[in-house]
Structure formats: C-alpha cells, structure tokens
Amino acid sequence: MREDNHEKRMFYKFIFLLVVTVLIAIVYIGKWTADDSKEQDPKEMFQKTEQPEDAEKQAGLDEDKINDVLTDDGDKNTEAQKTETKEESKQNEHTEKNQGKVDSEQKYINQYSKQEVGTVKEQVKKVLALYLLQITDWDKWDGAVTSGFLGKVKKEMTNFKDEKAKRYLDAIELFASKPLEDGEITFGAFATWHVTVKGKSISKPMQLYYITLQKEGENWLVSDMITPNNQNMEGEGKDKR
Structure with a gap:
C-alpha cells in the first residue's frame, strides 16, 4: 500500500511538473509570438513606409503654395511695373510738351x-x-x-x-x-x-x-x-x- 501511495505521489508530482512546464512553454511561446507579430505587423510597416511619402507630399504642397504665391506676387509686381511705366511715360510726355512751351518762351525772354x-x-x-x-x-x-x-x-x-x-x-x-x-x-x-x-x-x-x-x-x-x-x-x- 505504501508503495502504491508513493508511486501515486510521484505520478502526481510528475503530472504537476509537466503541467507547469507546459504552462511555462505556452507563456514563453505566446510572448515570443506576440513580440514577433508586433514587429512584423503589416499595418505598422505600411504606416512607417508611407510617412516619408506623406512628408514629401506635404513638402510638395507647401512648395506649390509658395510657388503660387511667388508667381502671383510676381505677376502683380509686373502689372504694377507696367502701370508705373505707362504713368511715367504719360508724365514724361506731358512734361516734354510743357518743357517745349517753356523753352520757346524762355528763348523769347533770353532774346528780348x-x-x-x-x-x-x-x-x-x-x-x-x-x-x-x-x-x-x-x-x-x-x-x-x-x-x-x-x-x-x-x-x-x-x-x-x-x-x-x-x-x-x-x-x-x-x-x-x-x-x-x-x-x-x-x-x-x-x-x-x-x-x-x-x-x-x-x-x-x-x-x-x-x-x-x-x-x-x-x-x-x-x-x-x-x-x-x-x-x-x-x-x-x-x-x-
């Protein structure tokens, strides 16, 4: 009877150790699998891959906006310059005409x-x-x-x-x-x-x-x-x- 009890205890211990070992193995495998899947998560990889592209697109958009602003400013400046040139031409023409009249009268004054x-x-x-x-x-x-x-x-x-x-x-x-x-x-x-x-x-x-x-x-x-x-x-x- 004692031997049977002893064998039963040994068997229970073995079963207990086996269960513990299996549980440890399961925990370890589960942890390893979770870490590995996290590193290999396709979504995260896709996001990481897209970030530079998004940054480039954003940079491109910003650059386009800047170019548009510069182009608009350039066009405005060009139109302003054209307007100023026309006004200056008119003023110069008017001044030249008046100057011609003044010069003719001044010649008379100098002569007489x-x-x-x-x-x-x-x-x-x-x-x-x-x-x-x-x-x-x-x-x-x-x-x-x-x-x-x-x-x-x-x-x-x-x-x-x-x-x-x-x-x-x-x-x-x-x-x-x-x-x-x-x-x-x-x-x-x-x-x-x-x-x-x-x-x-x-x-x-x-x-x-x-x-x-x-x-x-x-x-x-x-x-x-x-x-x-x-x-x-x-x-x-x-x-x-």
Missing part, C-alpha cells in the same frame, strides 16, 4: 526780355478778344495791329458780322511757338467762346490760333493770325500773309 514778352502776351490776348467778339470800334485796334492786318479784319467782319448774334469770350490759353521768320514772335492761343441769339446760347466754338507779331518802333503789333487749317473764325478761307 521778360517784360517785353509779357507785353507781347497781353497784346495777343487783346487782339484775339477784339477779333472773336467782333468789335468794330476801330479805335480800340489802334496801336495793337499793323495796318495791313487791320485792313483784312475790317473786310472780314463786314462780310460776316451778324448783328443779331452776340459773342461772349470764355477763355484764352497762350503758349509760345516758333516764329516763321527772324524778328518775329509767335504765340499759340486756344480760345473758347459762346454765341447767343436773343439771349439763348446757340453754339460754343473753340479754336486754336497762331498769332504773329512784328516790332514797329517800340511796340509789338499783330501782323497775322491763322488757324492750323488756314481758316478764319467763320470757317471761310483766310489769305496767307
């Missing part, structure tokens, strides 16, 4: 004097006003025009003067111009006026005139007045000097 050129400009305005307003009080023309020019004006006003119409001068703008001959002074004059009949305005003409003056004694007298198309104020042909 500032006071004398000022007197000439006043004479031009006076004669043009008398002409446009059709003033037939010939005493007012005395000392302002040459006898030859006065004869042309008298003939012209006799042919075209309208007693029913009244003229009102609006403005005269002067600018110096090159003379056709030495010893002369020429000014351009852009004039605007309006005509009324029985108090009602019927027209508002505007015309460019070139007025030439010659010096007789101490005075500068208007000797000729023409328009660019060689017409007088009524639209009829005017004899050249």
